[in-house]
Amino acid sequence: MGTRYRRLVAAVLLALAAVMMPAHPAAAGTPADYPEFPYPATSYDEAFRGQFHFSSRAGWMNDPNGSFWYRGQYHLFYQHNPHGLAWDTMHWGHATSPDLVHWTQKPIALEPGVHAGDLWSGNGVVDTANVTGLKNGADDPILVFSGTNGATIHYSLDGARTFQTYGGGRKVAVPAGTSRDPKVFWHEPSRRWVMVMWSDGGGNGADFYTSADLLNWTWRSRYAAGWFFECPDMFQLPVDGNAADRRWVLTDASGEYVTGDFDGTTFLPRTAVRRMDHGANDAGGTFYAGQTFLGDPRGRVVQTVWQPAARGSVWSGNLTFPAELALRTGTDGVSLTRTPVDELASLRSGTVTLSDRTVTPTTPVSPAAADTYEVTAVFDAASATATRFGLRLHARADGTYDRAVTYDRAARTLYGAPLAPENGRVTMRVLVDRGQLEVFGNGGAVSISDVVRFDSAAGSQGLQAYAEGGSVRLVSLRFDRLGSAWGTGEPTLAGNLAGPWAAAGGTWTDVAGGKQGTATGDGFYLNSTVAGDGTYEADVRLRDAVAAGLTFRDRYTANVDAAGLVKLWRPGRDIATYATPIARDRTYHLRVVAAGPRLRVYLDHGTTPVIDAEDGTYATGRAGANVFAGTAVIGNITLGAPGFATNVAGPWRPVGGTWTAPGDGVRAQAAGDAFYLSGTTGTDFTYEADVRPVIGVAAALTFRATADASQHYTANVDTSGVVKLWRPGRDIAVYPTPIVPGRTRHLTVIATGSRLRVLLDGTQVIDAVDATYPTGLFGLNAYAGTASFQNVRLGPA
Structure with a gap:
């Protein structure tokens, strides 16, 4: 992410200024409000917002950083300006997903003003063996590497919820010349960690460092290559699935790569430079600065890549859909393939299949219509007389369409990328999102990532298989609608209750302190977990609401009321009240201990309940939050958590x-x-x-x-x-x-x-x-x- 990169991005943004929301001034954070959650409410439904392509909730994003799997979640970090739509004052954004499809925006991970150094591109690793000695509690240390002109370490000891800077921000590896974008990975044969970093000391190239403890690094070698620029990634893959023939792949920001051998210190290429995707591979295009996830539980190498040209009214930049990488031998030797991860199936519905259809210029095949979808079509190129054939996307009744994915028989190209038929056939797999298009040919032998501003109007969602200058046999076609991947996680409502959550009255939005509820009467936000006896806790802050509190067993609520009391109630009955001053914009902690009909309410970690009552009307039900007549914030809703262990009498x-x-x-x-x-x-x-x-x-x-x-x-x-x-x-x-x-x-x-x-x-x-x-x-x-x-x-x- 250097000077050339920034100038190119600035030029692109200047050209697009007329269609972009004016950027707000960028801002650094402070330790007092870390971690920051600066995002406004969104339904992720803005024009051209990808429905299954990740984009930041708001603001500018570029390179994916620090991608890894940890205890049931994929963690994605990325270069980010949350305060505007231009590259400025880089933060590290953060999102998590259980399946690489459904992403949840989390608070900012790294903030300038809070964490040292230039918070530019890098990656992250999980120290499962505690080689750093940093472990402190149940979570494994998580280290992310960032910085320019040398690598800086930031680490988390609480599962990536918060990060600290290591050693005051000292550089742990400093190549000659300009350097940035450290990538760290484990090298099993040498039993050491390896860092590869781009630098221009003596020309473009990659510097290799090794470490036994992730904190102290030793320079080992340099791979000099004029083609190699920015954002290195490195990983090992078997050739044609043969575990006995594994090769290392070294890539740069533009998606160019070589395969070769790596002994833990020195990389020796075995192939010429190739290109893994045929989109516009620059910092203003459609495919740049990709990174693979570490620690995939299925052993896959999965990649996401920044699409700079994608943009909307409140967001700028998104990622390609996660693709599994493999090495396959073809007519031109060993090369990378890219195919969408199979978790995409979780979004499919409305499947339509066709087989053995003849397509001519006057008889196109129109299997379905949709806004966002996936289609895989197999054409018999060997018997075709058509000069060109393929798929027209978002076609309309007047014969116009938004984009065509075309195979040119004479040029032997798919969507402009070289592709020879396999066994006389051409297979094209297409992912169509609102502003994003991805094309995969012959099982991923060709990948083309593009940005297309599709017209999502109902009359513009047609799909056609077509032919020009002759006929072609459509061997098979499968069409699947793809639903939205958004809205399934909780960004800021911390706690130990699994989702999903659902509103039952009122409007509920994400804020830094948890979930903000607004209602004219009673509004509830309830978890799907059904429970009975137990200890329920939550933090409650009144803004202008009359009351807000903690709901349990579906119908009981313990709240704080601006009239100056704590109240336990259920529909139709105020069970008990406790008089005490209640101030607005102060956080109160409520704890309810439910044991059969006995219901005890504690305020602010007091050791004696302020309410001790009995009501046996409801034995089980859902837990959640309540707001009444105004706005309040409820956070940290837990059931049976350890809580605050103290013998010091409150209330605090x-x-x-x-x-x-x-x-x-x-x-x-x-x-x-x-x-x-x-x-x-x-x-x-x-x-x-x-x-x-x-x-x-x-x-x-x-x-x-x-x-x-x-x-x-x-x-x-x-x-x-x-x-x-x-x-x-x-x-x-x-x-x-x-x-x-x-x-x-x-x-x-x-x-x-x-x-x-x-x-x-x-x-x-x-x-x-x-x-x-x-x-x-x-x-x-x-x-x-x-x-x-x-x-x-x-x-x-």
């Missing part, structure tokens, strides 16, 4: 920042200092917790605090590399030690009169004296970023 109350409960503790987001104070005071004690600075500066234990947190002691872990004990106006003691962002540390404070001791992971690191505050409240503290806390315990000194 925020003083600054936003405090939520993601199901396994509490989480803070803060621009400066933010406190979460309990209802418990103490003088002499042992106070401890697991603290994790997710992104930003510090996570801490606060004690002996006043109700407004103007006076307090705080012991923190600080990512600058210290443990610190401080109070307002004074740093009491500092202990230097590495603090890795994203890693959980256990802090303990032992207070006995004026003696204050701090332990890190069980080892005492601070022993100080300060008599300023003799007693006060217990709490938690986060500073300038996001932090999480769990297992908060209070005991005797």
Whole structure:
């Protein structure tokens, strides 16, 4: 993604300015609002938006990055400006899918201003063996590699929900000259990780590095090639399915590639340069900067590729449909084939099949009509007299059509790409989306990716098999409608309840804090899971709504009400209420423990229920969210999750920042200092917790605090590399030690009169004296970023 690339993209965007929405100024993020979800609501139904081709919910996208499989989900990252329709201020967008077809937009993965370096193209790997030593909890470390003029590492310790920058952003591999686009993969024979990176030191080429731990890299060799420019990808495939004959494939951004041998350090090509797709293979075209997924559970090599010319009113750029790559021997030697992954079948309906039809200029065959579809047609070229034949797409009654996929017998080309008949036949497989067209010939021997702005009007959806200058036998044809792949996942409503979710009244949209509901009366957003007894939890924030809350067993709802109460109700009956001040734009945590007819409601992690009532009307039902008479945000809906483990009596109350409960503790987001104070005071004690600075500066234990947190002691872990004990106006003691962002540390404070001791992971690191505050409240503290806390315990000194 270099200067030449950016100039080309800028020229394309300038030419298209008249048809594009004006770009908003690009913007960097801050640790206090990371991860960002800046996207407006969409039905993914805008003109020319692909219905089964991935595009970002909004904004600009280019190169796919960091594609891998992890614990049931494909993760797709991509170059992204979420704040406009032009290339600017690159972020890493993020989406997930269980099947390579149905994608869910997730919050931003990497943000400038939050993560170090140029967040340009790269890739990601899962460290299943923990060779990095970064593992911290149940999730495997996930590393993504990015940057320019050297590779920078960012890593996640929570399953790709958040990322931290490794080593302050230091470059771990720096080729000579200009360099970018690191691709990392595992090389089994040498038992090492390999990085290939494009650079122009001495001319275009690929630099190879190896590593045993993914963090420290050694330069090994260079493959110099004038044709090789940007976005390398490298993978191994068997030839004709023969596991004993496996070759490495090295590709660049334009889809040019060579096959050869790789011993873990040096690449030796065995073939001349070829091209895997015959679309417009530049940064303003239809096929550029492809990348393959790592760790496919079926052992496949699956590729997606950026289509720069695709654009709409609120989005710019999309990806080709995922294609499986293979090596096949043909008349011109060994070459790559591309075929759509078979998960496409999940979108099919309305199948029509035909066989043994004669097509002439006056008798075209019209099997069906649709907006988005797949068609596979086999023509007998050996017996044909037609000079040209093929498929007319989005044909109309007046004889016009939007595009023809044509085989030219004399030129032996399909859609302009060279293709010889196989056994006298030509097979063309075509994927037609609203703004995207993909053509595959003879089982993927030829691939052509294109951008076509199809007319989706009802009278413009015809399909014709046609012939010119003679006849051709249509051996067989299969047509399948392809439905929309969108709208099956939850982008921001975190929790442990599997979907699908469905609205039952009101309008529900995705926002950074979860699901935003708006209703004139009652509106519900319900999960399909049916449950009875259990512990239900959710975060609730009133905007202008009268009330909002947590629904369970279909008909019970526990809510917070702006009138100043917590209420448990079901249709026709208010079961119980609890009077307490309720403020707008403050997040409250509701927990319901349902055991038969006994229903207990807890507020803000209090250890005593604010409502303890009985009602046996409904034994089971769905869980979800409720909003009444206005707008509210509900997030982190869980059933039977670990919750926030603490023996410190609540309710807990925020003083600054936003405090939520993601199901396994509490989480803070803060621009400066933010406190979460309990209802418990103490003088002499042992106070401890697991603290994790997710992104930003510090996570801490606060004690002996006043109700407004103007006076307090705080012991923190600080990512600058210290443990610190401080109070307002004074740093009491500092202990230097590495603090890795994203890693959980256990802090303990032992207070006995004026003696204050701090332990890190069980080892005492601070022993100080300060008599300023003799007693006060217990709490938690986060500073300038996001932090999480769990297992908060209070005991005797």
